[in-house]
Amino acid sequence: MLLLAATACSTTLAREPAAVSSKDPLDLAVWVGPSPTLHPHRANRQLTAALFSPLVVVDPESRLPTWGPDVPGALLESVSSEDLRRWDLGVKEGWTWHDGSPVVAEDVARGWQAAIDAGLPIVSTITDIRVRDKTTLSFALAAPYGQLPALLADDAFLPLPPMALADPARFAEAPIGNGVYRLAGREGDTLLLDAVPDHPAGAPATGRLLAVRTDEPSVEQQVVVVPDGVLELPGDAERDRVLRAPGRQLAYLGFPLTDPRFADPDVRVALAQAIDRDALVDLLPEGAAVPADRLLGPGMARSDGPVCMACAHDPARAAALWAPPVGPLSIWFVADAGHDAVIDAVAGAWSTVLGVDDIQLATLPAEDLLGRLAEAEVPGPFRLTWAADTPSPSRLLEPLFGPRGSANDFRYRAEGVADALAAADLERDLERALEAYGVVEQQVLDDMPLVPLWFSTVGVAMDGDVTVEVDGRGLLDWASLDRS
Incomplete structure (x- = not known):
């Protein structure tokens, strides 16, 4: 149930952004890739990070959510719960939308209800959203869950201004945001962004820039942002430097x-x-991935403990353990997705080290492969990836290895894993929760229902005089963009 004041339709809408003029003084042009809409629930996440500020800030080192008066970039003053099921949020005062109206608790509730109505999975367990006053709202979860603060970094939890409901089509084209940049002009796929000089998160280093949404970058863009999981820089993306930050995607067999x-x-x-x-x-583009030595990569919040003995290349031990399966060995993977060289290398390793001569390579379109996995109709190892939507370890371990996990295509049902996951989900302290999830990770690594292959990276290619950082979510830190 969502309790909102009935004032949304009376809000004055912001004027339409002006067309981008070639006379505008521009410091930087940033290619972010296609984004048919600017609505934060469906837009390119890099653009959303420029136009909207998150409820919580993900620390780039620990990958844990942070908020409160000492975290200027976070919209939330407080996050609390007595039972991990009914939660209370406090919204900071002083934040405004780009039209000057205040950001209030009602806006947070509006954004969540829109995400629920859109069927976004990450918000599916939220019920009974209640706006207490301008700075406070409460809500319930279907079951107690200690990782809720980590989920608040996802775009589905962003607040929305009244315009999002009053004129959704216009909002999708020219949204009023609350981020460090505002939409000042638009011409086709090119957006003119102006810095918000008095933004609570701090003034951006660059006052005005272009964000380009074309399919491919060109030499006119000084910065090219390559999303997590995209291994190769797109065409015309050669720049003087490439920054590679940890991603959240695990490739596995x-x-x-x-x-x-x-x-x-x-x-x-x-x-x-x-x-x-x-x-x-x-075999992959330089810097696009790092070898996996466990299940949770450096882009995830994780403990220091788990060790994957089976992740170490050890041909002698592999040959000693090998007991050939009956019949030919098949490897299944998505067709026309650039996986051929890697699968050939895997097949070559199994032939050379284990003496497997009859290896069949089976390709299917992605939808067909996933459909056959859902029906347990894939008779051999299969190459897939999983990208966690937030850095919480729960968002990788639960779907892949939980008893009701949406991606548990292995049919993994190890004794004790379900209970250990449930215990970790109920840990109130986020740092102690990492140790609890580490216990789960270690058991899965010992059982080896999958072979971790590599972790992806987020790439930012740039001219030599450009400086930029990537935030804890793996998104461009727009406020840090600068050119000397």
């Missing part, structure tokens, strides 16, 4: 554990240790 040929853990470990991950990463 999964085992169908319902197939008795892969029921023996030693067989799975042998297949894992026969693979040289460093050699696989060398």
Whole structure:
């Protein structure tokens, strides 16, 4: 239930952004890739990071959510709960939308209700949203969950101004935001962004810039942002420097554990240790990925403990453990997705190290492969990726290895994992929760229902005189963009 004041339609809408003029003084042009809409629930996330400020800030080192008076970039003053099911949020005073109206608790509730109505999965367990006053709202979850603060960094939780409901079509084209940049002009796929000089998060280093939404960058853009999971820089993206920041995508080979040929853990470990991950990463564009040595990559909040013994390339041990499955070995992967060289290398390693001569490569369109996995109709290892929507370890471990995980295509049902995940989800302290999730991660690594291959990176290619940072969400830190 959403309680909102009935004043949304009376709000004056901001004027239409002016057309971009070639006479405008521009310091930087940034290519962010296609974005048919600017609505924050559906837009290119890099653009959303410029136009909208998050409820919580993800620390770039710990990957944990932060908020409160000492975190100027976070909209929330407080996040609290007594039972981890009913939560209370306090919104900071002094924040405004780009039209000058205040950002209030009602705006947060409006944004969440829009996300719920749109069917965005990350908000699916939220119920009973209540606006207490201008700075306070409360809500309930379907079940207690200690990782709720980490989820608040996702775009689905962004507040929306009254304009988003009063004129949704216009809002999608020219939104009123509350971020460090405001939309000042637009011409086709090119957006003119002006810095908000008195923004609570701090004044951006560059006063005016262009954001370009074309399919490919050109030499006119001094900065090219390559999304997490996109391994290769798009055409015409050669620049003097490339910054690579940790992403949140894990590439892996999964085992169908319902197939008795892969029921023996030693067989799975042998297949894992026969693979040289460093050699696989060398087949990818330079810097696009780092070899996986566990399940949670450096772009995720994680503990220091888990160790993946089977992630180490050890041909001698792999050969000693190997017990050949009956019949030919097949490897399944998505067709026409650039996976051929990696799969050929995996097949070559299994042939050389384990003596497997009959290896069949099976490709399917992505939708067909996922459909067959859902019906347990893939008779062999399969190459997939999982990208966590937030840095919370829960958002990778639960879907992949939970008993009801949406991506548990392995049919993994190890004793104790469900209880350990539930215990970690109920940990109130976010740092202690990392240790609890580490216990889950270690058990999964010991069982090896999948072979971790690599972690993706976020790329930013730039001219030599440009400086920029990537934030804890893996998004461009727009306020840091500068050109000497």
